[in-house]
Amino acid sequence: MYDVIILGAGTAGMTAALYTNRAGLSTLIVEQELYGGQIINTPEIENYPALPGVSGFDFVQNLYQQAVEAFQTEFVFGTLTSFDFQGDVKKITIGDQTYESKTVIIASGAKHKKIGCAGEETFQGKGVSYCATCDGAFFKGKEVAVVGGGNTALQDAKYLSRYCSRVYLIHRRDQFRAAQIEVEDALSRDNIMPVYDSVVEEIQGEQTVSSLKIKNVKNGTESILPVNGVFVAVGLNPQTELFRDSIAVDENGYFDAEEDCKTNLPGVFVAGDARRKPLRQLITAAADGAVSAEMAREYLDSRNEKEK
Ligand SMILES: Cc1cc2nc3c(=O)[nH]c(=O)nc-3n(C[C@H](O)[C@H](O)[C@H](O)COP(=O)(O)OP(=O)(O)OC[C@H]3O[C@@H](n4cnc5c(N)ncnc54)[C@H](O)[C@@H]3O)c2cc1C
Incomplete structure (x- = not known):
């Protein structure tokens, strides 16, 4: 006993x-x-x-x-x-x-829930992070993306906007799920750019992350977003x-x-x-x-x- x-x-x-x-x-x-x-x-x-x-x-x-x-x-x-x-x-x-x-x-x-796209495992700790509070400071002056549409994603984007030159906020729908006050506050910042109706198809790079391949789920268009980091905030x-x-x-x-x-x-x-x-x-x-x-x-x- x-x-x-x-x-x-x-x-x-x-x-x-x-x-x-x-x-x-x-x-x-x-x-x-x-x-x-x-x-x-x-x-x-x-x-x-x-x-x-x-x-x-x-x-x-x-x-x-x-x-x-x-x-x-x-x-x-x-x-x-x-x-x-x-x-x-x-x-x-x-x-x-x-x-x-x-x-x-x-x-x-x-x-942490994962996106499940190509490159996510490969670049974990090399540009892919699940914790903005933990890793944000490593991306000072860089362009990054946050993936997600809830409160955590919006808060992460705001947190990162203090260090990073630009923060793309990628969400698969045309509206964020987060509380309205979070959304308004985040989108009022000059360096946070929403990317609606989009999913990450692949995280790309050599040693570390250099870009994301994203797809617009409404019209099927694919594009490349150059970023040094991606913060996954999908739950x-x-x-x-x-x-x-x-x-x-x-x-x-x-x-x-x-x-x-x-x-x-x-x-x-x-x-x-x-x-x-x-x-x-x-x-x-x-x-x-x-x-x-x-x-x-x-x-x-x-x-x-x-x-x-
Ligand atoms: C990539 C990453 C980077 C991070 N960086 C930082 C950082 O820089 N600074 C910071 O402060 N925090 C950081 N965090 C957050 C931090 O790691 C967590 O807050 C912390 O680990 C939580 O500790 P825990 O013991 O509660 O849970 P965990 O670390 O999740 O440990 C739980 C353990 O319980 C075991 N377990 C689960 N169920 C059972 C069961 N039924 N029976 C037996 N064992 C079980 C699991 O296998 C695991 O070993 C980071 C998290 C991640 C994912």
Whole structure:
């Protein structure tokens, strides 16, 4: 019986482990892919305090050593086949092995939706980005495109318009889905140019992105847009599907938990990008990891008090 089982070894999950380990709680971490999460392939992180320019790989290795290896934390790789978080004893099953704990922290993260066009995979991190806040500063003075028509796309375009000489906003319809105030604000900026009724067919370049092949969906015309970067803002999928029958989620599928990371189930906490929040970044994921671990410790303390 563990004190805590942490599901997901991204920034939130490993930071939670750092705090549970330091609090002397017996901890098991479960990861279904590789440890590290979304950040692992990012060449340079510019906005994590006190670590300017660190690579995603080094960030993840340092965190793994600090939070997992240093405490010899038990670590299991595998896919959850079933779970039961209702009672005082939480149970998860991976293959034919069942693990039990008194609390659970779910730090399952999110995945960016892709356009699915030619060149998108090839140029990821070489001009293709899914995060304007993270990578915008690399494109100072350059021409870029944002793909999407919702609030995130419009906000990304505005964010980038402060650095970039021109921002094309490519949307497959003739109107943006974003709130009117966002649309008006974005389109009032001289260097944001909407490209309506258009889809990206191919991202082109040699070492890095140099242009986009776009197609007008109404008249079928193809054209080439010279840009150095393309920011894909077509949505984010929180990794919460598995848990939605028992843990409350908001209208977009994110775990419906406040800053205290508590869910509707006693003893079950959530952390990181999978939680409802205004900013999904390493720093907010790490903060959630710390808070969720602390809330788990408090919950265990209050249970111990009751059992005395
Ligand atoms: C390309 C890119 C660049 C970025 N650059 C920056 C940047 O420069 N600065 C910044 O602050 N932020 C950046 N971000 C955002 C940052 O990476 C995320 O905010 C952060 O990784 C969220 O951490 P997390 O632990 O919540 O989730 P994740 O990093 O998504 O980790 C979740 C982990 O949980 C695992 N998992 C999921 N479901 C289960 C399950 N059922 N059982 C077990 N394991 C599970 C996943 O495999 C994954 O390893 C970037 C994101 C991307 C995609």
